[in-house]
Amino acid sequence: MKNLKYRCMKCGVCCYEVPGDYSKRIPLYPDEADLLIEEAKERNIHFKIMEDLVFPDILNKKILVLTYKIRLDNENECCPFYNKKIGCVIQDIKPLACKAYPLAIKQEDAFHFMISIDPLCNFVDQNYELLSNIDMQRIKEIFCQEYKNALIHLNKNKNLILKIKRLEYLNKIKISRKISLNDFNNYLKEWERVEIKT
């Protein structure tokens, strides 16, 4: 256990949808989404995204979009930038979430996040017993580079939430804390989008 160090097995599992009802999230910040859309155009790759973390601003009747996610509901049920022979074809510009993986940002509630280990990674699965219940210090030692990226990812999420709270404090927006699913779905259908960037 002391010498356990993360090494990607290059199996590609993390770039595929998970069989069954669970839907995988590969989040993208708006600037990352723009970059990948452009990259996909240049490579003639069919790339689609959908909204992920959003807040309804009931003061301005707008949907605030903090993150998107890569759509995996395609023919291969896979990220379009994954190539079976060479793996990820955009290593240098892949999203922060992919650079941090198998560490992921788990959402505790609408406004709070924490770093966690994704059990869907093959390396994690094979070392599951050893990785169960380890503290953040051990996570940092085992997933050295991924931890640094996960920290950037986490801080970016925290800064986005801080921005939302600051806008609320200044009465420029109002986020409803109590909202029915029905109302939320109606807002999603009707309201304009505004991207929130750090």
Ligand code: SF4
């Ligand atoms: S961007 Fe690269 S690493 Fe991330 S899901 Fe797509 S193929 Fe995999």
Ligand code: SF4
């Ligand atoms: S599932 Fe884990 S081991 Fe496999 S390619 Fe992804 S990060 Fe690497």
